[in-house]
Amino acid sequence: MNPQFETISAANSYFAFKDNISNVASFLKLDTVIDFTVLSKFYNNILNNPKSSFGKHFWKKFAIQNQNIKKFKGKTINYKFKIVLKRVKEMKRITSVSKWYFEPNCEKCNKRCCPDEILPWQLNDNGNHYCNCEFVKCITKRDFLASKYKNKIKKLNRRREYLIKQLDENYIKTDDAFRQKEEFDNMPSFKSLIPILKNLKKNARYKSTRSQSQRLYLEVKRLYQQENNERPNMNYKAPPDNKDDDDLGLNLNFSDTEDDYF
Numbered sequence: 001m002n003p004q005f006e007t008i009s010a011a012n013s014y015f016a017f018k019d020n021i022s023n024v025a026s027f028l029k030l031d032t033v034i035d036f037t038v039l040s041k042f043y044n045n046i047l048n049n050p051k052s053s054f055g056k057h058f059w060k061k062f063a064i065q066n067q068n069i070k071k072f073k074g075k076t077i078n079y080k081f082k083i084v085l086k087r088v089k090e091m092k093r094i095t096s097v098s099k100w101y102f103e104p105n106c107e108k109c110n111k112r113c114c115p116d117e118i119l120p121w122q123l124n125d126n127g128n129h130y131c132n133c134e135f136v137k138c139i140t141k142r143d144f145l146a147s148k149y150k151n152k153i154k155k156l157n158r159r160r161e162y163l164i165k166q167l168d169e170n171y172i173k174t175d176d177a178f179r180q181k182e183e184f185d186n187m188p189s190f191k192s193l194i195p196i197l198k199n200l201k202k203n204a205r206y207k208s209t210r211s212q213s214q215r216l217y218l219e220v221k222r223l224y225q226q227e228n229n230e231r232p233n234m235n236y237k238a239p240p241d242n243k244d245d246d247d248l249g250l251n252l253n254f255s256d257t258e259d260d261y262f
């Protein structure tokens with residue numbers, strides 16, 4: 001049964017809300033719904049009136065659509081209670097701390113304590129190791145968790161900064177490697193320098209240039225030889241019984257065979 005209204009406008013807003021109750025219920029936050037600050041005292045009274053079918057309908061819709069509470073078959077189900085029950089369970093889960101981690105120091109006696117649950121080693125402490133104050137003064141589990149999460153975020157942020165720095169360094173090194181590779185890829189074989197050195201060592205105007213060219217020519221020739229897969233081994237030792245073989249000096253001097261390579 002609908003309530004009586006003194007003005008048409010009050011009736012209109014009531015029915016506008018009532019007609020859209022399913023949609024409204026889907027979007028409101030639980031904190032808003034619990035004390036209904038968003039609504040007038042009038043609606044608050046209706047929704048909190050245990051005999052109001054409108055209120056009952058609202059809580060049911062809100063519980064199922066917004067709070068993921070399953071639909072019960074029984075008609076005596078109090079969905080508002082189900083919502084609060086679920087909320088309490090969630091809050092207990094979020095604020096719980098294992099007894100293995102929560103043994104703060106009592107500010108009165110400066111000994112470890114655990115006022116919220118029985119720990120056998122504290123209860124049966126004969127050595128006066130743990131706090132035995134009737135009323136302790138220490139951080140709460142909420143304080144403990146607040147600082148734990150704050151520190152965790154701080155630690156992760158520091159780690160992230162370190163990783164970003166490493167990533168930056170990695171980018172710089174990768175750029176360097178690309179630059180080196182490009183420089184290398186664009187470098188021709190030593191073979192390409194040989195004709196010009198050959199010409200210089202024979203035809204340069206001054207003797208000093210010719211002799212320098214000769215030395216450079218030999219060096220470039222050796223470097224070119226190193227670019228071949230099959231090449232002389234500088235560490236080759238001739239077999240001991242082969243003393244007549246004067247190949248020990250290796251083929252560093254290519255003057256006899258220089259033309260074989262081109």
Ligand SMILES: [Zn+2]
Pocket residue numbers: 106107108109110111113131132133136137
């Ligand atoms: Zn104490």
